[in-house]
Amino acid sequence: MIAENILKQYNAQLTQVKKGQVLFNEGDKANYFFQIQTGSVKMVSYSDEGQEFIQGIFGDAESFGEPALLGDFVYPSAAMALKPTSLWRLPKDRFFDLLKENFDIHLALDKALCNRLKYKNLVLSEISFHDPEHRLNTLFKYLKESLLSKNELVLSHHIELPFTRQQLADMSGMRVETAIRTIKRMEEEGKLFIKEGKIHV
Amino acid sequence: MIAENILKQYNAQLTQVKKGQVLFNEGDKANYFFQIQTGSVKMVSYSDEGQEFIQGIFGDAESFGEPALLGDFVYPSAAMALKPTSLWRLPKDRFFDLLKENFDIHLALDKALCNRLKYKNLVLSEISFHDPEHRLNTLFKYLKESLLSKNELVLSHHIELPFTRQQLADMSGMRVETAIRTIKRMEEEGKLFIKEGKIHV
DNA sequence: TACGGTTTATGATTGCGCGCATAAACAAAG
DNA sequence: CTTTGTTTATGCGCGCAATCATAAACCGTA
Numbered sequence: 001m002i003a004e005n006i007l008k009q010y011n012a013q014l015t016q017v018k019k020g021q022v023l024f025n026e027g028d029k030a031n032y033f034f035q036i037q038t039g040s041v042k043m044v045s046y047s048d049e050g051q052e053f054i055q056g057i058f059g060d061a062e063s064f065g066e067p068a069l070l071g072d073f074v075y076p077s078a079a080m081a082l083k084p085t086s087l088w089r090l091p092k093d094r095f096f097d098l099l100k101e102n103f104d105i106h107l108a109l110d111k112a113l114c115n116r117l118k119y120k121n122l123v124l125s126e127i128s129f130h131d132p133e134h135r136l137n138t139l140f141k142y143l144k145e146s147l148l149s150k151n152e153l154v155l156s157h158h159i160e161l162p163f164t165r166q167q168l169a170d171m172s173g174m175r176v177e178t179a180i181r182t183i184k185r186m187e188e189e190g191k192l193f194i195k196e197g198k199i200h201v
Numbered sequence: 202m203i204a205e206n207i208l209k210q211y212n213a214q215l216t217q218v219k220k221g222q223v224l225f226n227e228g229d230k231a232n233y234f235f236q237i238q239t240g241s242v243k244m245v246s247y248s249d250e251g252q253e254f255i256q257g258i259f260g261d262a263e264s265f266g267e268p269a270l271l272g273d274f275v276y277p278s279a280a281m282a283l284k285p286t287s288l289w290r291l292p293k294d295r296f297f298d299l300l301k302e303n304f305d306i307h308l309a310l311d312k313a314l315c316n317r318l319k320y321k322n323l324v325l326s327e328i329s330f331h332d333p334e335h336r337l338n339t340l341f342k343y344l345k346e347s348l349l350s351k352n353e354l355v356l357s358h359h360i361e362l363p364f365t366r367q368q369l370a371d372m373s374g375m376r377v378e379t380a381i382r383t384i385k386r387m388e389e390e391g392k393l394f395i396k397e398g399k400i401h402v
Numbered sequence: 403t404a405c406g407g408t409t410t411a412t413g414a415t416t417g418c419g420c421g422c423a424t425a426a427a428c429a430a431a432g
Numbered sequence: 433c434t435t436t437g438t439t440t441a442t443g444c445g446c447g448c449a450a451t452c453a454t455a456a457a458c459c460g461t462a
Contacts (some may be wrong), residue, residue, distance in 0.1 A: 045322065047330035055322050070308070071315030076322050100304050107271070107300075113314050114272030120321040121246065121256050121277050127328055128374030129248035132449075164409065173329030178449060180410060197410070197458075333419080365439065379419060381440060398428080398440070 001061040001112075002035060002098070002105055004088070010098045012090040023065075023079040023087075030068035030075060033095040036060055039085020044170070045077040054170040056116065057082070057163075059150065066109065069095065127173045132182040135172045140192070140201045161199045168199075202262040203236060203299070203306055205289070211299045213291040224266075224280040224288075231269035231276060234296040237261060240286025245371070246278040255371040257317065258283070258364075260351065267310065270296065328374045333383040336373045341393070341402045362400045369400075 014037065017023065023034065023041065034041075041064055043055040055077050058064040068075045069092060090098070099106045122142065126135045144159050161168075169179035183199060186192050192201045215238065218224065224235065224242065235242075242265055244256040256278050259265040269276045270293060291299070300307045323343065327336045345360050362369075370380035384400060387393050393402045 045326035047326070051330055053326045053329045055325070067315035067318045070311045071319060072312065073316075073319060076319050077326075096308075099308075103301050106307060107297075110271045110311065110314070111273065113311070113318065114268035115274075117268045117314065117318055117321065118272060118274060118277050120318065120325065124256070124321065124325060124328070124374070125246040125248070125254045125278075127325070128254045129252055165411095166409075173325070175450060176410085177412085177451085181412080181449095184411080366441095367439075376420060377440085378421085378442085382419095382442080385441080 001063065001108070004037075006098065006102070006105070007035065007088050007090060010090055010094045012088040012094075014086060014088055016084070016086050017081045019081055019083050021081045023081065024075050025078045026075055028075050030065065030073075031092050032065075033063065033069060033088075033090040033092070034065050034079075035063040035088040035090075037086040037088060039087065040082040041079055041085060041087075042082055042167075043077050043079050052170045053173065054167060056119075057167070057171075063109075063112070066113065070113075123172065132172075132174050132178050133186060135174070136168065136179065136182055136186070137191070139168065139172050140199075144201050158193075158200045160195070161201060163199075202264070202309070205238075207299065207303070207306070208236065208289050208291060211291055211295045213289040213295075215287060215289055217285070217287050218282045220282055220284050222282045224282065225276050226279045227276055229276050231266065231274075232293050233266075234264065234270060234289075234291040234293070235266050235280075236264040236289040236291075238287040238289060240288065241283040242280055242286060242288075243283050243368075244278050244280050253371045254374065255368060257320075258368075258372075264310075264313070267314065271314075324373065333373075333375050333379050334387060336375070337369065337380065337383055337387065338392070340369065340373050341400075345402050359394075359401045361396070362402060364400075 012033075012035075017039075024030075026045070036058060038060050040057065040059050042057045043064060045053045045055060047053075056064065065075065065079060067073075099109070119142065122138065126138050130138075140161065143161055143163070147159055147161075163171075165179045165183065166176050168183075169176045172179075174182075183192070183194075187194050192199055194200065213234075213236075218240075225231075227246070237259060239261050241258065241260050243258045244265060246254045246256060248254075257265065266276065266280060268274075300310070320343065323339065327339050331339075341362065344362055344364070348360055348362075364372075366380045366384065367377050369384075370377045373380070375383075384393070384395075388395050393400055395401065
C-alpha cells in the first residue's frame with residue numbers, strides 16, 4: 001500500500017468504476033499501477049469454456065496488476081470490480097520513478113508480491129494433494145487470517161466470509177456444486193456454521 | 202541474476218553441495234540469499250503422505266528462496282540440490298544493503314519474482330481447468346521457452362526436456378502413471394517424440 | 403409486489419485419474 | 433559382471449468429483 005500523498009505527488013489519478021466493470025483484459029499491455037482506495041477487485045483467468053479461476057481478490061488499500069508492469073509482460077489474467085470501487089491509477093514511468101526514489105515503498109511492494117507467491121504455493125499444493133474439504137479448510141484459514149489482519153477491530157473470534165460459494169470454488173479449483181456440498185458437510189461436522197446463508201469460520 | 206563481483210563485494214560465500222543435499226526445510230527461518238553458480242536446485246512442498254509438488258526448478262545463475270527473505274516469513278517449502286551444485290550465500294542484512302544500493306538489481310529481482318508469479322498463475326489455471334494432456338502440453342511449452350532463453354545456441358528447433366516423468370508429474374499436479382500414460386499417448390499422436398527415453402518437444 | 407437474476411441446494415449418472423501391483427529397462431556403484 | 437536403485441511401462445478396479453438437470457431461496461429494483 002502506498003500512501004495517498006505520495007501517489008498524488010507522482011500524478012496518480014483517482015477514478016471510479018462500477019460493479020462488474022473490467023479494468024483490463026488478459027493480453028492487454030500494462031500501462032498503469034493500480035491501487036484500490038475503497039472497493040474490491042478480482043483477478044481472473046478464464047478457460048475457453050468460460051470457466052473462471054480467481055487468481056486473487058483485492059480490497060481497500062491493496063494494489064494489483066503490478067507483476068505485468070514490473071515483469072514487462074502482458075496481463076496473464078483480467079481484472080474486474082466486484083463492487084463500486086474508487087482506485088488510483090499511476091502511469092508506468094511515474095511508478096518506476098516512485099520506486100527508485102522510495103526504497104521503503106519498493107521493499108513493501110516486494111513484500112506484498114512475496115506474500116502473493118506464498119499464497120499461490122499454498123493453493124497449488126492444496127489443489128494437487130488434497131480433497132475438497134481440506135482445500136476449503138485451508139482456504140478459509142487463509143482468508144480468515146487475511147481478513148483479520150486488515151480489520152483490527154474484531155468482536156468475536158468467528159468471522160463471516162464475504163464470498164459466494166461460486167467464488168470460493170473458483171479460488172480453490174472446484175465446481176460450485178462440490179463447494180456447496182462440501183461446505184454443508186463441514187457445517188454438519190461442526191467445522192463451521194452458516195448464518196443466513198453466509199459462511200462463518 | 203546478480204553479477205559475481207557484486208556478490209563478492211557484499212561478502213557472499215561460495216559453497217558446494219552434493220546431489221540430494223537439503224539447503225533448507227519448510228518452516229526454517231530465512232537467513233540467506235541464495236544464487237546458483239552452476240548446478241540445479243528444486244523447491245518442493247510435501248504432503249503428509251510424502252507426495253511431492255515441485256514449486257520450481259532453478260538452474261545456473263538463478264536465485265531462489267528470496268520470497269521468504271523479502272516477505273519475512275519462514276520457508277513455505279524445502280530446497281534440495283538435484284545435482285552437485287555450487288552456490289552463493291549472502292547474509293540477509295547484506296542482501297538488503299545490496300538492494301538498497303543497486304536499484305537496477307532490485308528491479309531485476311522484481312522481474313524474476315513477477316515471472317515466477319506468472320508461471321504459478323499459469324499452472325494454477327491449467328490444473329483447475331484442463332486434463333492431463335493439456336496440462337503437460339502447456340508445461341512443455343513453458344519449459345521449452347525457458348530452456349531456450351537460457352541457452353542461446355540451439356542446433357535444432359526441437360529440444361530435450363531434462364526432467365523425469367516423476368518430476369513433470371510433480372510440477373503439474375498429477376501422478377507418475379498418469380504422466381507416463383499421457384506422454385505415451387502424446388507421442389503416438391505425434392505431439393512429441395521420445396528418444397532413448399527422453400522427451401523431445 | 404411482482405419479476406428477473408443470482409445464489410444455494412440436491413439428486414442421478416458417468417468418466418477419468420488415482421492407487422496399487424507388477425515388471426521391464428536402464429543407470430550407477432561395488 | 434553382479435547388485436541395487438531408479439525410471440519407465442502397463443493392467444485393473446474403485447471412488448470421487450464433474451456434469452447435467454431441476455428447483456427453492458434470496459435479492460435488488462422497477
